[in-house]
Amino acid sequence: MPWTAAAATLLAAVLGGFGGRDRGGWFGDLESPEWVPGHAGLAVAWALRLAASGVAGWWILDERGWGLTAGLWVAQLAMACATPALFFGARRLSTAFTWICLEWAAVGLAAAAAWVFIPPAGWLFVGVLALVTWFGAGAFFIWQLNEPSRGPV
Secondary structure (H helix, E strand, C coil): CHHHHHHHHHHHHHHHHCCCCCCCHHHHHHHCCCCCHHHHHHHHHHHHHHHHHHHHHHHHHHHHHHCCCHHHHHHHHHHHHHHHHHHHHHCCHHHHHHHHHHHHHHHHHHHHHHHHHHHHHHHHHHHHHHHHHHHHHHHHHHHHHCCCCCCCC
């Protein structure tokens, strides 16, 4: 059953990578804070986020099987898969920021659930939570620097 975690994580990586392609160099033309790396740097950070989540999912499925904790793991993984498509594919900065906030909550719930039974998986989710916080902060500032008059969409 843990191989399911590897397959799901790989699927999320492929789908998110496809949806997150920066067509025409759009991202490079946006104003952004100095601490936000380019598209390639974000792709590496996103891959690390998925890798940590995948290992946590492996432990969850190996130790607990399918249940609430595994369901929360799947939910946050599915949300991670959609984030690049909203930001880079749809180019909806405010919507992507809102989605990242929801993703953050999903990761937090997965972390709390994993922590009870499998503390190392919980620690991995803490790292994921840190990355998602960083992604969210970057998305917020990019949105504010580039679309301040549009407000939430």
